Amino acid sequence: MNPEDNGRRTLLKGALGTGVLAAMPNLILPALAQGDKLIPFTDVPENFQVTPARPAANHYLDTREITSYFTDNDDFYIIQHYGQPDIDESTYRLKITGMVDNELEFTLQDLQNMAQIEQQVGFECGGNSQRLFHGLIGNALWGGVSLAPLLERAGIQPGAKEVVFFGSDIGNEEIRGREVESAFARGLSIEDAMRPENMLALQMNGEPLPYYHGKPVRLLVPGWYGVANVKWLNQIHVQNTRFMGRFMGRDYVTLKKENVGGIERWVENSVTMMNLKSAIIRVVESGGSHRIQGFVLNDGTPLRSVEVKIDDGPWQRAEINPRSTKYAWKLFNFDWENATPGDHTLVSRVTDINGNVQATQEELPEKVSYWEDFGQFPRTIRI
Numbered sequence: 056m057n058p059e060d061n062g063r064r065t066l067l068k069g070a071l072g073t074g075v076l077a078a079m080p081n082l083i084l085p086a087l088a089q090g091d092k093l094i095p096f097t098d099v100p101e102n103f104q105v106t107p108a109r110p111a112a113n114h115y116l117d118t119r120e121i122t123s124y125f126t127d128n129d130d131f132y133i134i135q136h137y138g139q140p141d142i143d144e145s146t147y148r149l150k151i152t153g154m155v156d157n158e159l160e161f162t163l164q165d166l167q168n169m170a171q172i173e174q175q176v177g178f179e180c181g182g183n184s185q186r187l188f189h190g191l192i193g194n195a196l197w198g199g200v201s202l203a204p205l206l207e208r209a210g211i212q213p214g215a216k217e218v219v220f221f222g223s224d225i226g227n228e229e230i231r232g233r234e235v236e237s238a239f240a241r242g243l244s245i246e247d248a249m250r251p252e253n254m255l256a257l258q259m260n261g262e263p264l265p266y267y268h269g270k271p272v273r274l275l276v277p278g279w280y281g282v283a284n285v286k287w288l289n290q291i292h293v294q295n296t297r298f299m300g301r302f303m304g305r306d307y308v309t310l311k312k313e314n315v316g317g318i319e320r321w322v323e324n325s326v327t328m329m330n331l332k333s334a335i336i337r338v339v340e341s342g343g344s345h346r347i348q349g350f351v352l353n354d355g356t357p358l359r360s361v362e363v364k365i366d367d368g369p370w371q372r373a374e375i376n377p378r379s380t381k382y383a384w385k386l387f388n389f390d391w392e393n394a395t396p397g398d399h400t401l402v403s404r405v406t407d408i409n410g411n412v413q414a415t416q417e418e419l420p421e422k423v424s425y426w427e428d429f430g431q432f433p434r435t436i437r438i
């Protein structure tokens with residue numbers, strides 16, 4: 056029995072007053088039952104080890120071990136660039152400043168007293184990669200307050216262009232020979248900031264936001280790469296210039312060759328919405344039959360299909376977990392009939408309703424840099 060599923064059941068009952076979701080079978084990626092066997096990938100080095108989350112360290116998932124729809128709070132990946140500030144909740148303040156009619160300040164209690172919303176949101180780090188078997192991913196049920204009404208209450212002034220979200224974590228950056236103190240921050244255009252799905256999360260899977268994940272308040276921009284989801288949020292600033300801090304202008308900047316109005320150019324852009332991506336995370340054998348499992352993440356565009364290809368065989372349709380909501384990750388299953396002993400290569404690809412197909416590495420534009428690694432990911436196993 057998966058303890059997390061248990062927690063989810065309690066939580067859904069409490070939060071929604073219904074057991075509808077909980078009553079749905081957890082048919083995708085159940086914990087390994089007795090007699091089930093994880094088939095080892097031959098592309099995972101023997102010394103590949105995932106350590107539990109620790110203070111002031113990054114953490115990723117061992118994707119072979121994903122067994123539940125919501126990622127456990129203690130296991131959800133962690134990326135923090137400037138350490139982890141420990142914020143005293145009793146003195147915590149969130150300020151809204153800059154080009155607004157009313158500058159506002161909220162205590163944690165103020166935010167907790169507002170109308171609360173809940174959303175399933177999964178995301179990945181823009182630096183997630185095949186090298187980590189795509190372990191920088193997670194999916195959770197987030198609770199908190201909607202962002203747009205707060206910005207409306209502050210009253211964004213004409214001429215404003217950008218909303219900047221500052222975390223309370225501060226690092227020393229050397230910029231052109233000069234040491235400066237800099238807070239983790241990201242900017243959104245006014246239009247992007249006003250998306251109705253953006254929220255300030257106070258809760259994660261029914262618990263107060265954990266320390267590692269931005270306690271007490273973080274921004275969530277559903278459908279975007281993780282870097283947009285500013286943790287330990289303490290200031291929202293409205294301004295009339297683009298924000299060009301490290302995590303907008305220097306890091307999390309993709310480089311690729313693109314056709315720009317008929318001219319081939321090298322283009323750099325800050326990572327924004329998640330690209331359409333799927334990957335195989337494990338193969339389970341049970342009673343002689345094999346099941347290939349994986350995940351999909353994207354910007355929320357509905358999917359048409361996920362397909363799996365075994366060796367040089369045809370693309371075959373996988374089954375997508377029906378409980379997945381718009382911004383949650385989508386887990387998929389493929390029953391592999393008559394798997395023969397020996398070495399095999401497995402790959403998945405996802406197609407959305409607009410007909411966008413996940414590209415192979417070779418089909419991607421030249422040098423989609425380290426950031427945004429969303430090509431097809433062939434895996435090798437031995438049966």
Ligand SMILES: Nc1nc2c(c(=O)[nH]1)N[C@H]1C(S)=C(S)[C@@H](COP(=O)(O)O)O[C@H]1N2
Nearest residue numbers: 132133134135136180222239281282285286
């Ligand atoms: N304040 C702050 N927010 C942050 C970061 C950070 O270093 N500091 N890292 C970002 C990055 S790069 C990612 S991928 C996500 C990771 O969120 P998680 O650690 O809760 O999984 O948080 C984002 N928000």
Ligand SMILES: [Mo]
Nearest residue numbers: 134180181282
């Ligand atoms: Mo990230």
